Amino acid sequence: MNxxxxxxxxxxxxxxxxxxACTSCASPTPRTTGEPVQLLTPTVPEGATLCDQCAYMxxxxxxxxxxxxxxxxxxxxxxxSVLINARRRTDPERDVSLNRLATQISVQWGAPSTAPAxxxxxxxxxxxxxxxGIRADFINDEGQHIRLMIVVRxxxxxxxxxxxxxxxxxxxxxxxxxxxxxxxxxxxxxxTFHPKDCGGV
Numbered sequence: 001m002n003x004x005x006x007x008x009x010x011x012x013x014x015x016x017x018x019x020x021a022c023t024s025c026a027s028p029t030p031r032t033t034g035e036p037v038q039l040l041t042p043t044v045p046e047g048a049t050l051c052d053q054c055a056y057m058x059x060x061x062x063x064x065x066x067x068x069x070x071x072x073x074x075x076x077x078x079x080x081s082v083l084i085n086a087r088r089r090t091d092p093e094r095d096v097s098l099n100r101l102a103t104q105i106s107v108q109w110g111a112p113s114t115a116p117a118x119x120x121x122x123x124x125x126x127x128x129x130x131x132x133g134i135r136a137d138f139i140n141d142e143g144q145h146i147r148l149m150i151v152v153r154x155x156x157x158x159x160x161x162x163x164x165x166x167x168x169x170x171x172x173x174x175x176x177x178x179x180x181x182x183x184x185x186x187x188x189x190x191x192t193f194h195p196k197d198c199g200g201v
Contacts, residue, residue: 025052025069040128040194045192048060053084055086056084056168056194056195058189058194060072060082061185064082069084071083079144081174082171082172082173082186084171085168086168088165088166102134112139116136119136121134123193125194125195126195131152133151144173146173147171147172149170149171149190150170152165152167156198
């Protein structure tokens with residue numbers, strides 16, 4: 001990790017260790033419940049490649065590299081990256097609205113004291129269900145342009161196979177002056193992100 005992630009809570013590190021141990025790109029994990037599910041066929045845009053992780057799948061552009069399917073970085077510039085975090089919703093977050101949850105998370109990424117202007121988005125999970133999401137752009141105090149998207153998928157299994165609300169954080173960042181060069185590459189990840197059940201380790 002680089003200096004831009006030093007302020008993240010310790011649970012990010014723990015989930016990175018968990019998912020690094022049980023997932024890899026381009027290794028599909030089908031749902032194992034007894035219910036028949038018509039799984040989503042992912043669309044891979046030109047100039048991108050599929051990454052099928054334990055808890056989500058997405059396509060990422062070839063100008064970003066990844067070792068673990070959670071952190072995607074420009075090979076020659078660590079300040080340009082997209083981080084994917086999947087975690088259980090904590091007890092204090094149980095009755096918190098999606099907008100409030102996103103505002104709380106944005107503070108961890110250095111959002112200004114005035115809450116970012118979030119917009120509603122729709123995200124399709126791997127089973128074809130539509131989920132509500134929310135996202136916003138802001139500049140943090142380090143001059144990084146941040147694009148944050150938050151999605152909550154209910155009754156979702158992570159590595160321990162205990163269904164619960166799972167919070168997905170997708171965070172893209174680049175220096176403000178180079179953001180226009182990277183915005184379209186980042187958008188491939190945001191547009192092709194599909195949450196799914198992990199299915200166990």
